[in-house]
Amino acid sequence: MSAQKLTLAIQKSGRLSDGSKDLLKLCGIKVGNGSNQFKAVAEGFPLEILLLRDDDIPQYVADGVADIGILGMNEVLEKKKEVKVIRNLGFSRCRLSVALPRNAEYTGRSYLQGKRIATSYPAILEDFLAENKIDAEIHAISGSVEIAPGIGLADAIFEIVSSGGTLLSNGLKEVEVIMQSEAVLISNPHLSAEKQALLDKLTFRMEAVQKARRNKYILLNAPEEKLDKIIALIPGMKSPTILPLAQKGWASLHSVVSEDDFWEVIDNLKEAGAEGILVVPIEKMVL
Ligand code: ATP
Ligand code: MG
Numbered sequence: 258m259s260a261q262k263l264t265l266a267i268q269k270s271g272r273l274s275d276g277s278k279d280l281l282k283l284c285g286i287k288v289g290n291g292s293n294q295f296k297a298v299a300e301g302f303p304l305e306i307l308l309l310r311d312d313d314i315p316q317y318v319a320d321g322v323a324d325i326g327i328l329g330m331n332e333v334l335e336k337k338k339e340v341k342v343i344r345n346l347g348f349s350r351c352r353l354s355v356a357l358p359r360n361a362e363y364t365g366r367s368y369l370q371g372k373r374i375a376t377s378y379p380a381i382l383e384d385f386l387a388e389n390k391i392d393a394e395i396h397a398i399s400g401s402v403e404i405a406p407g408i409g410l411a412d413a414i415f416e417i418v419s420s421g422g423t424l425l426s427n428g429l430k431e432v433e434v435i436m437q438s439e440a441v442l443i444s445n446p447h448l449s450a451e452k453q454a455l456l457d458k459l460t461f462r463m464e465a466v467q468k469a470r471r472n473k474y475i476l477l478n479a480p481e482e483k484l485d486k487i488i489a490l491i492p493g494m495k496s497p498t499i500l501p502l503a504q505k506g507w508a509s510l511h512s513v514v515s516e517d518d519f520w521e522v523i524d525n526l527k528e529a530g531a532e533g534i535l536v537v538p539i540e541k542m543v544l
Contacts, residue, residue, distance in 0.1 A: 261451040262303045263459070266323035269295070269308035273440055276348035277327045283540070284462040303455060314443075315340055321445050324452050325459075331417065331438040335380045339446060343460060346440040347467055351419045353378060353436045356429040358406050361413075363432040369393050369413060375405035376415040385415075385435050403427040469542040473519060476511050476535040483530035484508060490525050494544060513539070 267277040278288050281299070288306055291297040297306040307323050314326040319338035326340075329349055333342060355374075357363055369391050376382045379397040386393055396411050403423050405411040417438075418424060418431055442463070444456060479487050488497055493512035500509045514522050514536075526534060 260303060261449075261455060262305050263325060263452055263455045264305045264307060264323045265299075266307040266309050266314045266317050266326035266328075268311045268314070268328065271311060273311060273328060273349050276346070276440055280327075280346060280348070280463065280466065283466040284459065302459065304459075312336070318443055318445050321447070323445075324448055325442060325444045325456060327440055327442055329438050330441050331378065331381070331436070333441060333443060334436075335378050337380060340443040341446045343442040343444050343456070344463065346442060346463070347470070349438075349440040351417045351438050352434045353381060353415065353438065354418045354431045355413055355415050355433045355435065356403075356418070356424050356431045357413050359428050359430050361430075366391060366433070372412040373410070374413045374415050375402050375411035377402055378415060378417075381436070382415045403429060465541045465543050468544070469539040471516050472513050472539055472542060473516060474511070474537045474539050475514050476509060476533075476537075477526060477531040478502060478507055478509050478533040479529075479531050481506050481508055484510065486529045487526060487531055490522060490529060513542075 268274045281288055284302070286302045286304060287300040289298045289300060291306070295308050297308060299306055307317065309317060311328045311332050314323070314328045315333060315336035315338035317323040318326045318340045325343070327346065329351070330342070331351070331353055333340065355369070366389050369386070371393060373394045373396055374382060375396040375398055377397070377399050379395050382395055386395075396405065398405065402414050402416045404427060405414055406429065407427060414429065415435070421431055424431055442460070448456060475491060477487070484499065487510060491497060491510075491512040491514055497510050497512035500511070501507075502509055523534065
């Protein structure tokens, strides 16, 4: 039997492509040039890469042309294809929001009743309107949705927002966030056992990379009598490493801290008597 490969679909170029390639790189997979502009070869993993428009990825994965794909959760929900969401990947974060002309007075969701709403996410909007029992007219357009109210095509828009700059420059204001989105890894729901094993290996690497991103390695010096208190603040993966310093009565302590409560931990460590605190990024983390 020939060696199995997984086929991964990623966005050819756009807001997902750098994040997708960076994640693969950190997983030890280099994306090289392939035989044509829609295919790339991967080094470091039995992987074949398809370079596609993100809109097409759900269909390709559902049909099994690609086994797995990386794309925004917003597209997964919009396309409603039969695919399995394997994990959140933590990049290309954005939100889908309702925005109105700056001078409109939003009175809550019922404001949208009977209105014309322009969007490039008609399926998600339709679900939202149905859930909220709102009867509104959906104008599906594929690009530059933000200009629709200005040219009299719509009363409101439902679109992706990240910084809000595009809304502002079109005289719009965000009035309600309907969903949050980020890049996700999806798979065909009927992978062979061999392909599933490869996918498990790949997700194991992704987990190690994502965990590492959320944590920092911390080194500090402390007087020996203060160690117990300090250890309680940074328990680390198992327990911290303690090394004696050349200066008597002092030790160096190494551990791991989560980025979420990082600054608070640092403040507490200083208060507990830690000195010379160094914080360094972690590249991979396997528990
Ligand atoms: P394609 O040509 O592949 O169809 P596109 O124009 O549809 O590309 P992009 O603008 O590159 O798509 O966005 C791809 C995905 O990135 C979106 O579906 C969304 O998940 C995410 N995204 C979109 N806008 C932003 C943003 N401003 N910040 C972060 N992520 C975003
Ligand atoms: Mg697209």
